[in-house]
Amino acid sequence: MPSRRAADPSPPDADSSAARTAILAAARAEFSAKGLTGARVNEIAARAGVNKQLIYYYFGSKEDLYRTALEVVYTEIRTQERSLNLGDMKPEEAMATLIGFSFDYLAHHPDFIGLLNHENAQGAPHVRSSSAIRDTNSPLIELITKTLARGIRAKVFRRGVDPVELYVSVAGMSYFFFSNRLTLSSIFGRDLEAAEAVSAYRRHVVSFAMAGLQA
Numbered sequence: 001m002p003s004r005r006a007a008d009p010s011p012p013d014a015d016s017s018a019a020r021t022a023i024l025a026a027a028r029a030e031f032s033a034k035g036l037t038g039a040r041v042n043e044i045a046a047r048a049g050v051n052k053q054l055i056y057y058y059f060g061s062k063e064d065l066y067r068t069a070l071e072v073v074y075t076e077i078r079t080q081e082r083s084l085n086l087g088d089m090k091p092e093e094a095m096a097t098l099i100g101f102s103f104d105y106l107a108h109h110p111d112f113i114g115l116l117n118h119e120n121a122q123g124a125p126h127v128r129s130s131s132a133i134r135d136t137n138s139p140l141i142e143l144i145t146k147t148l149a150r151g152i153r154a155k156v157f158r159r160g161v162d163p164v165e166l167y168v169s170v171a172g173m174s175y176f177f178f179s180n181r182l183t184l185s186s187i188f189g190r191d192l193e194a195a196e197a198v199s200a201y202r203r204h205v206v207s208f209a210m211a212g213l214q215a
Contacts, residue, residue: 020058022048027069032114036066036122063126070119071132073112077105078136086143091151095213098147099206103174107198113179141167148213157213166209173205 026047030039041062045052059065084101086094106113119127127133144163151157177184181192191197 027065028111032111035118067126074133074136094147099209103202106174106178158215
């Protein structure tokens with residue numbers, strides 16, 4: 001909201017970095033639980049322990065904050081993927097590590113699942129309009145492509161695997177598990193929230209995906 005920023009030329013909080021971090025963490029939790037429409041700026045401010053006006057100062061509007069939260073989540077996961085240094089591993093180890101990481105990220109970040117659920121329900125307008133989110137995915141696909149190529153040269157991976165389709169398949173197995181655990185637990189009579197069940201399914205996802213890549 002330009003008018004608000006023009007009227008308040010200096011941040012009211014001296015520790016701007018800590019305040020922004022707290023606001024984004026609170027926003028991720030609030031938007032994950034309630035979506036853009038249901039979330040309230042007052043609740044985000046209360047979660048973050050800041051004045052509501054500080055949110056408008058840093059982010060402009062609730063919708064801008066929502067878009068920023070989405071971009072931060074995508075940037076976070078891609079940054080962590082790059083830090084795995086998969087290029088230093090053998091292709092089989094690199095791919096298994098990436099698949100396991102994707103599963104673990106969802107296990108430890110349920111807010112990511114909630115954000116995506118709400119964004120998809122709206123028709124994904126903010127993801128579609130964000131060049132920042134699109135740009136974060138290009139390095140990931142390039143990384144998968146290079147790992148597949150190294151595996152083909154080493155004669156451990158088969159030819160003809162599309163990197164985007166592979167990512168969608170791996171992400172889908174993990175995403176569905178975490179987004180539907182309550183209903184799946186009820187249907188099949190298993191406690192899929194138990195640590196043992198999560199570990200067992202993680203092993204299944206990695207082994208299942210790796211089997212599909214074998215030469």
